[in-house]
Amino acid sequence: MCAQLRQIEVVVETKTKDNVSIKVLIAVQYYVQPDKVDKYFYRLQQPERLIKSSIMDSLRSTLPAMTIEDAYVNKGGITLHAKVPSSSPASCSLLDS
Numbered sequence: 001m002c003a004q005l006r007q008i009e010v011v012v013e014t015k016t017k018d019n020v021s022i023k024v025l026i027a028v029q030y031y032v033q034p035d036k037v038d039k040y041f042y043r044l045q046q047p048e049r050l051i052k053s054s055i056m057d058s059l060r061s062t063l064p065a066m067t068i069e070d071a072y073v074n075k076g077g078i079t080l081h082a083k084v085p086s087s088s089p090a091s092c093s094l095l096d097s
Contacts, residue, residue: 016066062078
């Protein structure tokens with residue numbers, strides 16, 4: 001497991017409140033804190049898989065409550081709280097595609 005900053009992209013397809021199908025691309029940047037590498041090395045052999053799953057679950061519960069217009073207007077302000085083994089939520093940003 002490496003402590004340097006990494007980025008993964010997650011693509012999520014879902015429907016909005018007004019029944020419009022959308023595809024969202026999310027960029028997630030993460031790293032393992034150097035003092036916690038030993039703690040998480042054996043616990044997380046595939047951290048990308050866990051992060052992707054958490055982001056997909058979070059988006060699929062957030063976007064269906066919004067209209068397509070609301071989702072577009074708020075694309076920079078949607079906060080996702082991915083459940084990853086840390087004390088703070090993952091930092092995510094929606095990308096234009």
